[in-house]
Amino acid sequence: MLSRTADHLFWMARYTERAENTARMLDANYQLSLLPQSDEYASLGWRAMLSISELVDHFAAMHPSMASRDVIAFMSSDSTNLSSIVSCLRAARENARAVRGAITTDLWETLNTTWLEALRRLADGVLEMDPAEFFEWVKFRSHLSRGVQAGTMLKDDAFHFMRIGTFLERADNTARILDVKYEMLEQCRAANAPAPAPSLDYYHWAAVLRSVSGFEAYRKLYRDVVTPERVADLLILNGDWPRSLAASLDEVCQIVARVRNGRCAPAETMAAQLREHVYTSHIDDILNGGLHTWLTDFLVRVNELASCISRDFLVPLAPPSEFAAQQAA
Template sequence: MLSRTADHLFWMARYTERAENTARMLDANYQLSLLPQSDEYAELGWRAMLSISELSGDYAAGHQGMSNRDVIDFMARDLSNPSSIMSCLRAARENARAVRSSTNSELWESLNTTWLDAQRLLADGVLERDPYEFLEWVKFRSHLSRGVQLGTLVKDDAFWFMRLGTFIERADNTARILDVKFEMLEQRADTSAQPFDYYHWTAVLRSVSGFEVYRKVYRDVITPERVAGLLILYVDWPRSLAASIAEVQHLIGRVMNGRSSETSRLAVALCQELAEGRIQDIMDSGLHAYLVDFLARVNDLASRISRDFLVPLAPDPGAQSQSQSQEGQTQKLESVPPVP
């Protein structure tokens, strides 16, 4: 497969998954903001989300305050933000348009309809009326796109590169969603237990479709350690870090070439560490530090995949600080020709 074709397929899937996970992160914070709490603590949640997404500077450049409406608009609608839901949906559509002959009409129609309907929904005022409705719709359209891939495409190199983009992005974003909550706890001046902490963790679990899974696995009270254990180490749940990296390892094996042996080795090593990890060891060493290190390693894998198989984002794979860096996203958007 031509590297440029693989590049478009990989990023089409990444942007689709990124739109979904941005919706999940927004949903978690929106639900938390509705709970009884101080204005300062509610604002801390939005600041933590922007910080972990590396968008604090971009937001501050165009906004004075930190209101729910402003942050949701910036992360959902704002096309000047390359990580916004609408920017991701547009980029996914453009990458799909560039490689229509390598997929099928069903997948193209799914992504094209998503982009067109998203514009219509926002024009109708859904974001102001009910952000939850729009965020749920974005998640549903992402599920639909993956369903079309799984149900209609031949399992060839094109399919594997799409799946590789999906799980690289999912690992990155699940780590960020988890880190948002723990960053809030670390920044909070009063570290005592909060009366509504149960509802906070419930919102986090629901944001990653993990609440019912948690109940099935633990059948007990929700605790931060168990939430972290589920999201990081539970390999039988497809949104965990362990499950995502296991898929990345498998998919790299499916598309291996003569340059990718080191990339494969690093993926195997990270997968093995997650398979053998213990949540108590992770908590004792510091969850935030663990997640920062994990994000750096996932970014390194993504950069190596770009170097080994795709059109490189930068001459030096180590130059990109995080997989959601603004420079990389801007380059990717500009690499796709505009719609006539």
């Protein structure tokens, strides 16, 4: 497969997954904002979400305050924000259009319809009337696109590069969703704000679980009250739960092995090392060393892995002499 085609398929899948996970983060924060709490604490929640997405400065340049309606609009429909839902859906559609012949008609029509329907819903004012309904719709369309992909495409290289993009993006975003809570606590301490009431803390962690569709799995596994330690254990270490970091890296390692080429040894090694790092970690050690620190390191490493996969598979191959010179540099 041409590396240019693989690149478009990889990013088509990443942007689709990113739109879904942005909707998940927004939905969790929106549901929490409906609970009784101080305006200061609610504002810290929105700021933490923007901080994890590295968008605080961009947002502050456009809005004087951290109002929930402004953050929702910025992360949902603002085309100047390249991480907004509408920007991600547009990018997914444009990448699909660029390689129209490499995907099925069913998948193209699903992505194209999602983009057009998103514009219509936003123009109709869905964010003002019922933002939660829009977030659920985005999640549903992402599930639909993956189902169509699995149900209509050959299990060839095109399919595999889409899957690599999906699971790398999922690992990155699951880590960010989990880290939002800890970023929020850090901002509370920095602002000398009072800690949340225990009841609000429970609802926050329950909202985190629901935002990643993990509440039922949590109840089935632990059959107990929701605690931060067990939420982190499920989202990071449980390889049987499909949105965990461990499960995502399992998929990445398996797929990279299927599409290996003569230059992919660094990517295979890096993926195996990161998977081993997750599987040999223990939740008590992670928490004792600081969950935010562990997640920050993981985000750095998973993005280094994505860059390595891009170099090994997705960019045009350089002549051997030129590639050797690049490696030496």
